[in-house]
Every structure is written in C-alpha cells, then in structure tokens.
Amino acid sequence: MMRLAIGSLRRHLGAYVGTFVAAFLAVALLAGGGLLLFSVLTAKPPADRFAATTLVVSGEREISLETATVKKKKEGKSKTKRKVKSERLTGAGTVPVDLTGKIASVPGVARVVADTAFPVQVAGRDGRPLRGTDDAPVIGHGWASAVLTPYALKSGRVPGRGEVVIDADLAATDGLTVGGELRLTTRTGARTVRVSGIAAPEGRDGLPAQGALFLHDSDVAAVSGLAGPTAIGVFAAPGTDLAALRRQVRAAAGDADVYTGADRVRADLPGALPDYIGPISIFGFVIGITAFAAVFVLTGTVTLSVRQRLRELALLRTVGATPKQLRRMLGLESVVLAAVAAVPGAPLGVLFAQAVAARFQTLGAVPAQFTVRINVPVLLLAALAGVLVTFVGARTAARRAVRIAPTQALTETATAPTGGVVIRTLAALIAAAGAVAVLTFVPLDGPLGMGMSFVSSALLLCAVAALGPILVRLVTMVVSRLFGLAGLIARVEHRRVAAVAVPLVLMFAINATMLLNSDLLGRLTAQEQVARNAPATAQLTVAGGLPLATAQRLATVPGVTGAAAVLPTRVIVEQGGKPEDYAAQGLLVTGSDPALDLDVRAGAPAADGLAASELLARQYGWRVGDIVPLWLPDGHRTELRLSMVYARARGFGDLVLPAGLVAAHDPRGLVSSIGMRYSAGTDERLRAEVSGLRITPTAEATAPGDAADQQGAWELMVLISLGFTAIAVINTFAIAATARRREYADLRLVGATARQLHRLATAEAALTVLVGLLLGAAVTGIVVGAFSTAQDGVLRLIVDPGTYAAMAGGVALLGLLAGALPTRLMVRRRGLALDI
Template sequence: MTLRLAVASVRRRLGAFVGTFLTAFLAVALISGSGSLLYSVLTAGPGADRFAGVDVVVAEKRSVELTTRHDKGDEVKEKTKTERLTGAVPLPADLVAAVAATTGVGEVVADSAFPVALDLEGVPVRAPERAAVVAHGWASAPLTPYVLRDGTAPATNEVAVGAELGLTTGQTVGLTTRTGTRDARVSGVVTGGVPGQAAIFVADRQVGEWSGLTGPTAIAVQVVPGFSPDDVVSALAGLGAGVFTGDEKVHGDLPGAVPDYVGAVSIFGFLLGITGFAAVFVLTGTVSLAVRQRLRELALLRTAGATPRQLRRLLATEITLVTVVATVPALPIGVVVAHVVAGRFRELGAVPAQFTVAVNPVVLIASAVLGLLVTRLATAVAARRAVRISPTQALRETVTDARAGRVPRVVAAVVLTAGAVAVLGIVPLGGPLGMGMGFVSCALLLCAAATLGPILVGGVTAVVSRLVGSTGVLGRVAGAMTRVESRRVVGVAIPLTLMFAINATMLVNGDILGAVTAEQEATRVAPATTRVTASNAPGLPLAVAERVAALPSVTGSALTLGTRVVVDQDGKPEDYPAQGLRSAGERALDLGVTAGNLGDVDGGSVAVSAPLAGQRGWRLGDRPTFWLADGTRVALRVVAVFEHWRGFGDLVLDAGLVAAHDPRGLVGSVHLRGEPDLAGFPVVAASNAVPEAENQQAAWELMVAVSLGFTAIAVVNTFAVATGARRREFAGLRLAGATARQVHRLLDREAVITVAVALVLGCVISGIVVGAFSVAQDGRWRMFADPVRYLGMVAGVGLLGLVAGAVPARLVVRFRALPQLG
C-alpha cells in the first residue's frame, strides 16, 4: 500500500521531485567516478614485467623496509612499513658467477639498467606518453625479448634503439648519462619490449663506462627442468641478495622504469574526499529542504488520520524511488567522468601515463548504496520532527520559523568548531598533511555552520537584510521575509557557502603554497647573476657542470643535483626531496642558513631544512641515518640548518655522493656569479619556475574545477527547488495586487540577501582556514595570495547565485494571467 501511494505521489508531483532527482544523480555520479579512480589506482599493478620470460630474478630490494615492535603486555605486535626507492643498488660483479654455479640454475643473464637521455642534433628525443628511456647491455635483449627489426647489434660507440623512439639506422644521436655526454651511431632498431618503457641497448663492453655501474642491477635466472624451483630460490637467497619470483619479478626492474602510483593514491583519495563530502552535504540539504517544504501536506495527512510512522515510511519510499531512478543513469555517467578526469591528470603528469580506469561493479554498487543511504538518512532526520508535531503547529511553521531544538544545534556546532580548531592548532599545516588537513578543518566548520542553521544565518541575515532594506519598500519587504523565513535562507545559502568555502580554500591554499615557493626560490637564486640548465637533456653530467663552474670569469658557483632520500620517521620510512650541492668561490645560492655552515657539507655530512630538523629533533652534530636513492644506508652528520627549502628540498648532501648513488645523477641547475662565456656548452638560461610545483597547482585547479562544477549545479538546483515551492506564496502576492515585475524585483532582492549571507559565511570560513595555513607556511597571515583571483571567485560565485535566484523566479512568476499561478 505504501509503495503504491509513494509511486502515485511521485508521478503526480514530478516537478517537486526534480530537484532531489538531479541532486541524487550528480552525487552518485561524482561518488562513483571518484571511487572508480581511487579503486583503479589502488589496484593498479606495477606495469608489464620485463622479466616475464624467466623463472627467477636476483636483485637488491627496491624499497626500504622498517619493522617496529610494540609490546602490548600479552603480545608483541610487529608492523612493517616500506618506502619505494628511486634507484637500484648494483650487485657485486662476482655474484653472476656465484648464481650460475648454484645447483639447479640453468641460463643466467646479467642485466644492467640505467636511465639515459637522447637528443638528435641538439633536439631532445622523447618517448611516447612520457615513457622512461632505459639503456641496457645488448646481452639482456633476449629477456623480454627485444628483436632486431633493422640493422645490427650495437658495437663500440653504437646503440640499438626501440622503434617507439622514431629513430632510424645510421643516425647519430647524443646520449647523456651521469658519466657524461657522448655521440653514438644508431646501429639497429628493435621491436618488442613492455609498455611504459623505451629501450636502448649498448655494447656490453661499454656498459660500465656509460652507466657508472660497478655491477649488474639484476640477474635473470632460468631453472633447469627437473629441479625444484623452491630449492633453487632457497639456494639463491643464501647468496645475500634479494630473490624475486612470480609477480614479484617486476620489482627487479629499475624503479624509475616502473609506474609509481603512490602520489596518485593521494590525489584520488583527496578527490574522493572532496567530492564525497560536497555530494553528501548538498544532498542532505536538498532532501531536508524538500521535506521542509511539504510541512503543509504532511499536516493535512496528519489531520486525515495518518500516523507519524506511516508518514515516515511514505517519505522514505518516495525518496528511495527517486534515488534509485537517478542512480541508473548516474553510474555510467560517473564512469565517463572518471575517464575524463584520469585523462586530464595523465596530461598533467600527476599520474603515470599507463594509468587506466578500471570499472568495478562493487565500487559502483557501493556508490549507489551510499547515495541511497544518505538520502534515506537525510529524509529520516528531516522528517523526524515534521511528522511528530501537531498539524496546527506544522501549518503555522509553513509561514513562520520554528524556534525549537536550538540547544542540540549549539552543542553540536561547538563540538564541530572545537574539532576544526584542534586540527588547525595541532596538526602541522606546513608539512605534507597541510592541504588535506585544511580541507578537513574547512569541512568541520561548514558542518558547524549548517548545524547552527537558522541561528547563524538568521543573525547574518538580520544585518544584511537591513542594508538591503535601505533600497526602498521592496528591499524592506524582502528583508522582512528573509528574516522571518530564515530556514528557507539556510536551505539556499548553505550550499552556496559550501561552494565558495571549499573551493576557495583549496584554490587559495594552492596559490599561497605557490607564492611562498616562488618567494623562497627568488631569494635562493638572488645572489647568482646567471642560472643555466641543460639545453638538450634533463640535466648536465657533473663533470660538464664543473667545467662550466670553472670558467675564468666565474667568481662563484653552486651546482645542484635533485634526488630523493628516505628518512626513518619513528619506524616509518618517509621519502623526502633532496639536493646534492657543490659550491665554490662567492656565494651563488642563498638557502637561508640559520645554524652551522653550508660549506661544511661533504660526503659524510648533511644540511637539513628547519621544519625537518624541528620535527625530528635534530641538532648540529647529530648523525641520523638516511637511505640514498639506490638504497645505500649512510649516517651523515648534521652541519647546517636552512630555511629556504620550498621547491628545493629538505636535505642537502654532497653532489658527488648524490651523483654516485642516484641512477640519473645529473646536475639540474648551475648557479653562477660573474659573466661567463657559455659558448660551446649545451646549456640555456633557466627560469625560476618549479615545474613540479606548477603541475601540482594544475592538479589542484583540476580538482577545484570538478568540485566547483558539481556545487554550481547543486546551487542552481537548490534555488530552483526553493523558488518552485513558493508558487502559492507568489499567487497570494499577485492576488494582493502585486505585479509580476514587482514580485521579480522582490525575489531579486531576496536573492541578493541570500547570496550576501552565503558569501559572508564562506569568506569567514575560508579566511580562518587559509589564514592558519598561511601562517604555518612562512609566519605571515593571508586571506588570499592573488587579490584579483580571489575577488574574481567572489564575484563569480555571487553572480551564479544571483542568476540561480532570478531564473527560477522568472519561470514561476510569468507576466501572464493570475490563474496560471494558482
């Protein structure tokens, strides 16, 4: 009976349910799209296995593993955390013979993998889809296998290249590695390989010279038929190196050639959090508004004898029907959204080029269930009081605001606000959690504002409405109506507040981070008169950079080599950006040293950023342990602490140490004092922009665009729902003698009040979060980084709110006869 009544109710009141349908559709689509992206990146494998054709791979581990033990009294719990390395430790040269002599081992192939950069007549040669370009000795070509399509195997000073690079036999290419830059003739073109990698093969006798490796990075092993693979693996493990079998063999490859999804997990997890919160927030508000607007109908049903339980079941069944119908088209649209967003992130380089969206039925079903649960819960909460109060009270509240239930609202708002204050005051916003915690605190403050509802919005409305009331009679009427119907203002203003606060917080925090990074970068490079980088490669070999720094007219120099270093964070390995540094003469780089001397950095010492030193409690003279890019463990003495670390790195090591242990090992920038003559060197003047920071900002802006698009549609929808429910009120105004134009002008002023209230709340909430985030970055309080950009967003959101309020009003109140309004 309830189902039939609900179906009939929805069919006869389709217009009233359009808003709820659209909101549910958008919410489920965004949640399913974001969920699909996160699922895809969590389940993404390391990529194709270059060692798929062999049984066992012997190599050093490509990650740092730390195990901590916690004594719980009755038991001891162990936790193991890992952090992926960016390089590979070469194996001892004599290990190949030891592996070959192991019982049960058949064919053995030593593989030396090292990154290279190619250029053709000074123009960089790039692999499709930003694939890693990795060189090997020709002896390892059969592993994948790679097969000659044209030409011959490489001889001395020759290379065989993958067909994906677009080179032809006989061309001469420049090849840059950490050991130097040299010309090589293309002797052949090979086909085969694995997606995401572009291969180059060099003569086996020149592998050590060109790569700087002291031994192979991996040894591929075939087990002799008839021998137990487990026995062979056990015997190989006794040699002291790592042993990989099955799906784990891919971890024997060079880390830089295997897709890394760690950053993508953070990106899509944050995206799911933003869209999920916005969807739930807006969906709850829309459903509550819809129920609130049916108070008159519910009162009449109570008068006719319906019980509160029957009304709750009716409302729940109606919302279930609408949500289920909205979910059917929302799920495939969500998948489409996921593919579009993933494509854009691939273009930005925020996710690996090999990343694809995996459609999982469980994720889609979970998204549909979540959307249904939210709508059902919102309906239950909104209907709890609406179906229990007396019919006369319900009818009274259709024209006056309810005053009950203020104490629980205030208590809940205080708790939520205290949570936001705790997050802003306790969590180090200047660290890697800063952006995420900024969103969390903003979400808590938004929930507090929504919980206070008419109390908070009513207070702001009282001030704004009186300002609008000074514009004339219609302004005074609009002000009085918004003050009386503060709940209706809440239903429209809070989504608009959400739209501004969430997106402004993300966008402005990203702007502030970029501005602080740019300021520190400008301060760092200020002492240098010239800054150069490689013109045809990702960097310069250290020897070439040293020759540039040694030019006669150079009075001071600083060479920097980017790398990654792993630090033990209380049993959890954490990866930090770092720089190798070699300086001479006058100071050419200002890192803002606050303690110690940067000139003391050598192969046994390190300089540390102030935030990292404070976090770890390091002082001058301490000898913390680090893992270099290839996994080499070193204890380095802290000799300096510096402040200008953003866009640079948290650690400064000796350039020679970095070049010896980072597989790329190239100098990224050469900072010079003086007027050097750079003719004959493959260098160009460099800008101070930080490409990684620019990509991160672009990724943030993309997430803001996704969130902004959803909330914009939700705001328009909420205005339409609120306006459409006031047909009877508008008809009464027309009966009282008001013209359609007067009603339009009245509603325009109401929209101005509502939008102004929303923007005031949004600016206050975002200002609190952004201000705390800004202080955590460099001690300066900011409400925005770029005033034009910020004011543009205020104006854009305000204009959207005004249009969203005006258009539905024009559709409902037409310049036609009064009976059409009845």
C-alpha cells in the same frame, strides 16, 4: 507503503526534480572519484621486462624497517607486536658480481643472465632529447640482457664497442635508422654512439612506459657507473620443480630479493616504471572533496525538499497517518528516487573519471600510462552511498517534519515544529572544536598542510550547517534592514533562507580556501626561488641534465667567480620506525662569490655535511652536529653530520647532501642547473665548453615545472568542486522557488504585479547571497589566515584580492541568477493563479 510512496513521487514529480538532480550528481561524483582511486591503487606496471625468465634476483628496491611494541597483559604477561613499514627506493641497488656464478650452480638452473639497468639521456640528430612511448624514460642495458624480455633484432646487427641497439619505438620518435648517431649522457659523462641495429620485443614494437637502449656489454660499466648488475634473470631447466628451485635460489641469493610470477616486474629499475605514489594522494583528495560536497549538498537538498511538503504531511496526519508511517513513506520515497538517479549517475561517473584522468595526465600529475578501470563493485558502492545518504537525510528531516500538527493542513502555510537547538548546538561545538584543534595542533606548513586546511574547512562548514538557522537569523537581523520587505520576509522565514544560503557558504568557503591556499603556496615557492637564486648572474641548464664532472669544468671557466650546481634526488630518513621519503638536492659550491642563498638559520655549509630545512629539523628534533642516518636512492645507507639548517626549501628540497655522494648513488645523478656568478663576456666561453648550454639571466628564470604542475592540479580539483557546488546552488534555489508557487499566486490575486514579484525575488536572492558570502568569508578567513600564518608568520585573510573578488563575484552572480530566474519563469503576467 511502497505503493503510496511511488504514487506520491508520480504526483509530485516537479517537487522531486531537485532531489533527483542532487542524487544523480552525487552518485556520479562518488563513482568517478571512487574509480580514480581504485584504478590508481590497483594500477600495475604496463610491461614486464623479465617476461621470459622463470624468476629474477635483484638488489634492494625498497627500505623496510621493523618496529616492536611490547604490550603488557593483566596476567603479568607481555605480548610483542611487530610492524614492518616500507618505502620504495627511487634507484636500484646492485647485487654482488659473483652472485651470478653462485646462482648458475644451483641445480635446476639452465641459464642466468645479468642485467645492468640505468637511466640514460638520449639526444637525436637535432639535439632534441628522445623519449620512449608516452614520454617514457630511456633505460640502458647490456645487449646480453635483451633475452630477458626477449628482444630480437628487426634490422641491423648486435652492438659492438661504441655502438647501440635501440628499440623500435625509440627509433620511430626521431626517424632513426641503422648507422645514425646518438648523443648519450649519463652520470659518468657524455659520449657519441652509432646505431648498429633496431630491436623489438616479440609481437610488439617496444615496451610500454620505457624506451630501451642496448650497449656492448663491455661498455656498460663505463657508461652506467655501476659496480655490478642490478638484476639477474634465471631460466629454469625443463622439468624442474619450480617451488624447490625458488627455495634454493633464495638460499643462494643471501640478502638479495627474489621475485617470481607477476612480481618479477618489481626487479626493474624504479625509474623505468610509472610512479603512482603521488597520484594516490591526488585522487584520495579528489574523492575526499567530492564525497564531502556530495553528502553535504545531498543532505541539504533532501531536507529542503521535505520541508516544502509540510502542509501535505499535515493533511496526511488529519486522515490518521502516524508519524512512524510518514517517516517510512519519506524514507521509501528517498530510496526509490536515489535508486532511479543512480542508474544514469554511475555511467556519468565513468565519463567523469576518464575526463579528470585525461586532464591530470596533461598536467603531468599522473603517468601517461594510467588508465581508468571500470569496476562494478565501486559503481555499486557509489550508488549505495547515494541511496544511503538520501535515505538518512530524508529520515533526519522527517523526524521533526512529521510531528506537524494536523490542524496546519487547514492553513495556507505550514511550519515545522521547532526544537533540536541543543543537539544542533552540541554538534556545532564539536565540529568547531575539531576545526580549532586541526588549525592549532597540526603543522599546516608541512606536507599535509593543504589536506588539513580542507579538513578544517569541512569541519567549520559542518558547524555552520548545524547552526544554520541560528547563524542566518543573526546575520539576517543585521543586514535585512537594507532590503525592505524582502528583509522582513527573511527575518520571518530565516529557516528557508538558511536552507538556500548554506550551499552558497559551501560553494564559496571550500573553493576559495583551496584556491587561495594553493595560490599562496605557489607564490611563496616562486618568491623563495627568486630569493635563492638572487646572488647568481645566470642559471645554466642543458636539456636532460649535465654530468657532475662537466659542471665542475664549467665552474673553472675564466671569469666565473662562484657556482652552485644542484642534483635533484630523493632520500629516505627514518621517523619513528617508519621510512619517509623526502625531496633532496646534491649541492656543489665553488668560488669565492656565493651563487645560492638558502637563508641559513643555523650552522654553516660543509663540503661533506648534511643540511636540512627548518621544517624537517623541527619535525625530527635535529640540532646542528647531530649524526643523521639516511638511505640514498640505490639503498646505500650512510650517516652524515648535520652542519646547517636553512629556511628556503620550497621548490628545492628538505635535505642537501654533497653532490659527489648523490652522483655516486643516484642512478640518474645529473646536474639539473647551475647558478653562476661571472664577469661580463664569460657567456661565450661557457657556451664553448658545452654544446646546447642554455644560459638564462636569473631575473628571467621561471618557477619549477613541478610547482606549476601542482598548481594546475589544485586548480582542476577546485574546478571539479566548483562545478558540483554551483549546480547544487542552482538546484536549491529552484526547489525553494517552486515551493512558493502558492505564495506568489496569492500575492498576484491580491493585486501584486509580476514586476513587483520579480523585484521581491531579486531582493530576497540578493539578501540570501549576502548572508551566504558573509558566512563563507568567515570560514575562509579563519582557515586561510591560520594556513598563511603557519607558512611564513604573516596573517593573510584574502591572499590575492583579485582571486578573492573574482570568486566572491562569481558566487554572487550565480546566486542572484539562480534566485531570480526561477521566479521569473514561474511568475507570469497571466495564468499563475490558474496553475495552482
């Protein structure tokens, strides 16, 4: 049977090119998406600042909550199941000051070094913010902690009061030398310091992913605002039993965390390490899109390819082949074909992953230090998935195709047995019901809204695919009268039309839904930002941020009648025993005139209260007056009374806290912008207060950078999906056209001209495109309409007419070209009949 399958492949290379291309691209996409997800899940910090230590003791770096569920057994006994969920802090908790002495007294400890790490904004000679390698943040320390890496001086001397030592990478970014001056800004204020020396870790110029700056140890507390060290490095005495030392240090550390080996890097300041939480969801979505499109397209292509061989299968039946033998033959053919396609497909997946990662890095959606790791098991799994999908598709298509009557081998055309309507209808109903459930019961206005809109689109597309011949037949009956002979042929060959139209439905529905929904989110975010800032005269910003005290001083400048300063932060809230991280803002409001409009829906602002977005309040069941426990970036737990519920949270945050509380417990703690209302002539007084102050009229303020980056990430994912589905559409049309060589040859023999066949093919392509667009528009309208209604209560089926028209026009043009060109290349004025 294997010999027969390979021989069949050799004799029908042209017929199998389409399936080969589909399998090749499917494996490439699956391999690329798999490598991206694998790489981000296994990504490790690029450097360990505590490399020279034996172990490290640190303050809290994550919040862990334990839940206990009691399950009763039949015998009357019960079993308690415990789950621990953790959420990483965005700041660093400190350890008690006296803990250093306690650990130093532990037997086997040769030396302990306290490290106080804190983010710092650094401005060079021209006031431009300085960053480390790969745009990494700059982290401040005391000089005593340089030994933890270890850092050593390359030039200059150790820092004195009012001086700093910077790493070589940071010095190189601005051409800094010993004796130069830097402007440092932290949450405690801004100050000018002199560079006393340049240092580097042994064997390198700096640490990847962070820039280091060392102050005199007596300056650390005043600059950082921290009450104690964030970590303690422990050096073991020679010959010490490390396991015993670890146990003793754990006992002495109390509630503090103890890290050893590769885990020591977790003791570093979270802001100093690349954050891969966002990229995990991004690449998870990429693999979801590519996997669905690959399976959908590959299955459809294989099914179409099998349908083109009905007459051959009937001929094999006439010479005694059984249905079981034919199914085995088709299955083996598919396995061989997909395995051959996987050989070049897997390496292409590596290139695809690297290209996508590079683009996401440019957009700022993933850390600059992220690298794609080539993993052989992932590539093998992608190849196996491609082979398996091809095999299942071939076997599924063969179930009906091999039941063809042997007598059909004697006819000019062969038609597969009909049937399976009940199964198809049942599958379509289940998929459609799932889509309705998602669109109805899942909150699409929440953080999972975009992902759930894709899931609902995928389910509706599965329903369309299951009922493809039936739906296409119904639509064709309505529109076919516009296409003359082509319409008549389409009504008879509705299964063939369905096989070609369904990829068009996929191409339009999936990509239009993602593009329109992401565009809607971007527009709503921009609109809410404009509405929020509308009361202000201007927005005040400084590169890197402002200390809260400076913002308060600006709010008291004569002529200022109202100010609203915001400090971006992250807050952890408990939900069902699981800690959840949310974007938040510290808010300082002064003056009699409001400079910020959050669209308050309940309660009123309170200087020491908490405000929550409508979405979050509804999700948690909060009401004004409730006491809400939460954790701040440094792990500090506090309880605030909910005083206000607001609506305009897009691009802002779901929680609003007192600015002073955020500045005290967020290691960065800087004001990102100040909305101000002031009288004419106040601009110059404001600029005189702060060097480098940028004043932008509110009407000219742009959308937040994060929102723009997110939109760019969505557009890249649409581009990935669009490219694959476009190739799939071309591939499907080419298969369908190739299978009609005999039909076109017969038409030429009875007198049809090449021009007539060209017009017929173009009309059939136009009809197929129209059917595909109508079904795709139906799917898109359902999902986009539900998503839009969930966002702001407004039903929008199109969102942006320009984008919608461009998408529909592009799909239509591609479909027409893909449908007409293969026929034009195949139908020549001479020789077509001779080629058969």
